[in-house]
Amino acid sequence: MRGKSDHFLQCVMISSVLFVMVNGYRPVVIVHGLFDGPRQFIKLASFISKTHPGTKVITVDMYDDMNSLKPLWDQVNGFKKIIQPIMKNATDGIHLICFSQGGLVCRGIIATLPKHNVHSMIFLSSPLSGQYGVTSYMMHAFPKCIKQLVYQLCYNFLGQKISICNFWNDPHHRERYLKSNKYLALLNGEIEHPNLNEWREHFLGIKKLVLIGGPDDGVITPWQSSHFGFYNSNETVVEMKEQDWYLKDVFGLKTLDARGALVQCVFSDVKHILWHSNITVYENCIEKWLT
Numbered sequence: 001m002r003g004k005s006d007h008f009l010q011c012v013m014i015s016s017v018l019f020v021m022v023n024g025y026r027p028v029v030i031v032h033g034l035f036d037g038p039r040q041f042i043k044l045a046s047f048i049s050k051t052h053p054g055t056k057v058i059t060v061d062m063y064d065d066m067n068s069l070k071p072l073w074d075q076v077n078g079f080k081k082i083i084q085p086i087m088k089n090a091t092d093g094i095h096l097i098c099f100s101q102g103g104l105v106c107r108g109i110i111a112t113l114p115k116h117n118v119h120s121m122i123f124l125s126s127p128l129s130g131q132y133g134v135t136s137y138m139m140h141a142f143p144k145c146i147k148q149l150v151y152q153l154c155y156n157f158l159g160q161k162i163s164i165c166n167f168w169n170d171p172h173h174r175e176r177y178l179k180s181n182k183y184l185a186l187l188n189g190e191i192e193h194p195n196l197n198e199w200r201e202h203f204l205g206i207k208k209l210v211l212i213g214g215p216d217d218g219v220i221t222p223w224q225s226s227h228f229g230f231y232n233s234n235e236t237v238v239e240m241k242e243q244d245w246y247l248k249d250v251f252g253l254k255t256l257d258a259r260g261a262l263v264q265c266v267f268s269d270v271k272h273i274l275w276h277s278n279i280t281v282y283e284n285c286i287e288k289w290l291t
């Protein structure tokens with residue numbers, strides 16, 4: 001008797017293992033940030049392979065390092081060419097993990113892809129409401145700039161050909177931002193445009209929206225930008241739920257939240273460039289969304 005039921009149990013176990021293997025995990029596509037590339041994500045890829053064996057992890061090798069300064073719409077089009085076929089292949093959808101500036105690239109991709117099948121969209125310390133701070137990391141691009149003056153470089157036709165300027169959000173020069181910004185202000189619906197409804201529909205196609213960031217990031221300024229918060233004209237941080245675009249549900253954020261699709265994780269003591277290699281962050285706020 002005992003032997004028989006053991007045998008049965010073994011069978012069940014084996015078939016469930018087989019089931020998982022056949023069924024598999026959805027592929028994970030990683031989009032890197034400013035001044036980096038696939039090699040910075042080797043550790044994250046190894047975390048995924050360890051916890052979800054057999055997952056296809058693709059870190060897109062494009063616009064690496066200094067090329068990451070190229071305008072974000074160009075990057076969206078480039079990344080799309082790689083990611084779209086991966087989506088087409090994945091009948092059950094894919095997961096996207098997008099780091100820092102890469103998060104803004106991913107937002108552009110999702111907004112403009114009619115048939116995306118992104119299941120979990122994970123933004124890892126991404127300046128979703130923009131950036132207002134010249135931190136050491138950005139000195140490569142703006143060596144002698146103080147934040148009060150960057151708008152002069154960014155808020156014009158030529159400036160918008162630099163990625164950082166596509167999301168530079170100076171709270172003291174709001175009008176010029178709205179007038180000259182060619183990227184973030186469109187995605188966040190801060191200015192009216194004909195694609196807004198369509199982009200909103202596509203954004204609502206996300207099944208799980210995961211926001212990760214924290215106060216010790218040291219690069220994203222204010223760090224709450226990683227959670228859709230931002231400075232007002234006083235440089236006081238206004239949290240996501242008090243933002244106009246949330247209250248008016250301009251690009252779908254409130255609807256996703258109401259649907260229970262929005263997850264927010266805040267971690268202390270994580271420096272910007274260490275988000276993707278921190279096992280605590282992975283285990284607590286990434287792993288479970290990658291099934």
Ligand SMILES: *[C@@H]1O[C@H](CO)[C@@H](O)[C@H](O)[C@H]1NC(C)=O
Pocket residue numbers: 085086089
């Ligand atoms: C799509 O799937 C086929 C068959 O598994 C594979 O050979 C091909 O490399 C895949 N293409 C992409 C872009 O993932």
Ligand SMILES: *[C@@H]1O[C@H](CO)[C@@H](O)[C@H](O)[C@H]1NC(C)=O
Pocket residue numbers: 232233234236
């Ligand atoms: C700016 O800050 C002051 C003092 O902290 C506050 O009374 C005022 O309402 C703020 N203005 C805005 C636009 O938030």
Ligand SMILES: *[C@@H]1O[C@H](CO)[C@@H](O)[C@H](O)[C@H]1NC(C)=O
Pocket residue numbers: 267268269270271274278279280281
């Ligand atoms: C990883 O994240 C945890 C959680 O916030 C933090 O306490 C720890 O210091 C981090 N480790 C590193 C190496 O950044």
